[in-house]
Amino acid sequence: MAAQRLIPWEKAKQIYGDAEFQERLVKDRGEEVGPEPRRFMLLAVKAFLMHQISRARLAELLDINVAQVDGVIREVGGAGGMRDGIKLSLSR
Amino acid sequence: MGSSSPCLVDAQVVIDGFKYCFFDALVTGHAIYLSGWVRTEVAFFVADDGAQVPIALSSYVETGSVRIDHASAVELTSLAFTSYTRRLGRGELECLALVVARGYCFCTADHSAVRAMNDLGVLDRWMPLGELHPAALGFLPASEAAKYTRSAISLS
Numbered sequence: 513m514a515a516q517r518l519i520p521w522e523k524a525k526q527i528y529g530d531a532e533f534q535e536r537l538v539k540d541r542g543e544e545v546g547p548e549p550r551r552f553m554l555l556a557v558k559a560f561l562m563h564q565i566s567r568a569r570l571a572e573l574l575d576i577n578v579a580q581v582d583g584v585i586r587e588v589g590g591a592g593g594m595r596d597g598i599k600l601s602l603s604r
Numbered sequence: 605m606g607s608s609s610p611c612l613v614d615a616q617v618v619i620d621g622f623k624y625c626f627f628d629a630l631v632t633g634h635a636i637y638l639s640g641w642v643r644t645e646v647a648f649f650v651a652d653d654g655a656q657v658p659i660a661l662s663s664y665v666e667t668g669s670v671r672i673d674h675a676s677a678v679e680l681t682s683l684a685f686t687s688y689t690r691r692l693g694r695g696e697l698e699c700l701a702l703v704v705a706r707g708y709c710f711c712t713a714d715h716s717a718v719r720a721m722n723d724l725g726v727l728d729r730w731m732p733l734g735e736l737h738p739a740a741l742g743f744l745p746a747s748e749a750a751k752y753t754r755s756a757i758s759l760s
Contacts (some may be wrong), residue, residue, distance in 0.1 A: 516690075546749035553707045567616055568693025578655070578667065578693075579649050 557588050576580055610635045611709040611731055612673075612699045614668065615645040620748065622659045623649040626740040631669045634737065635728050639702060640674040642695035673708075675701040691716045711736050713751045715758075722759050731757075 514524035526532055528549075553574060561588045562569040562580075613621075613636055621627030630636060638646070641667075649749045659722040664670040679701040681687065688697060696717045704724055709731040714719065721727050733752035734741050741749040752755055 514615050563719075564691065566692045566696055566714045566716035568614070568696050568714070569691060569716070571645075572693050577647055579619050579647070583650060583654075 519584070554588060556602070557585060609709050609731075610637055611711050612637045612642075612702060613735060614712040614714065615642050615695055615709070616713065617711055617733060618642070618659070618661070619649045619704045621740070622657075623651070624740075624743045624745075624748070626737070626743040628634060629735050630740060631664060634664065635671070636641045636738065637668070637708060639695055639698040639700075640672055641698045643672050645693075645695050656725060673697070673702060673706075675705070679705040688720050692720060696720075700726075705733050709736075713756065718757045718760060727759075 513519045514521045523531055556565070557572055558571045559565045560567060565573070566582050568578055570584075574581075574584060576584065611634060613630075613731065617630075618627065618742050621630055624644050631723070638661075643661065646659055646661055648658050651657050661670065665672060676700045682704060683697055683701055688700065692700070696712070696714065699712075700710075700717070700720055701711050701725050703721065707728050707729070709738065710717070710721065711731045711733055713733065718730055719725070730753045741752060744752070750752070
């Protein structure tokens with residue numbers, strides 16, 4: 513919802529940090545528990561590498577500065593780390 | 605389209621300009637503009653050792669070598685209900701609004717932004733860094749320089 517600008521990032525972080533919310537995540541989606549949902553990060557990076565979103569948009573989605581985008585991409589192994597055969601597309 | 609036309613640059617161009625030391629040359633002899641939001645995005649670059657090096661743009665703005673322009677609410681509204689709001693950052697949206705409404709050129713190496721310019725019928729206002737300031741490419745590592753050329757972006 514924050515990524516869609518429906519709620520502020522601060523509110524999203526507050527909700528994500530809520531103990532009850534995390535407990536529910538443990539039950540339903542254990543792999544997403546932690547300081548940030550890794551799957552979301554990977555999807556966002558993939559969308560950037562596939563030219564579906566811009567560098568600045570990726571920075572907004574990950575709540576980082578544009579200057580830090582290259583570091584995040586290196587962290588996930590670059591374009592090579594994203595070759596899982598899954599294609600992404602956003603409607604025009 | 606001459607390189608003397610007022611030209612907006614995106615945050616990555618500024619960041620690379622400071623990191624690879626071509627920013628001073630870029631703003632000398634070119635009318636370089638930043639959108640208000642891009643101005644807020646440019647804070648530091650990441651050096652090779654991982655250190656965050658602050659970017660001091662204020663002196664450039666104060667001396668007028670870099671100018672800041674803001675899109676109006678009406679200009680931004682023209683893009684508000686398009687898919688670009690999902691694909692582009694706020695700074696790029698503001699730049700596009702300014703390009704469409706006021707005829708700026710836009711220097712970016714971002715595929716999504718260039719495709720949006722094509723969709724909006726303002727691709728002739730796209731100014732790759734390699735054409736705006738060819739000497740800048742000489743400051744960049746080859747892998748980085750390649751992204752700033754026209755041929756790096758596929759519109760298909």
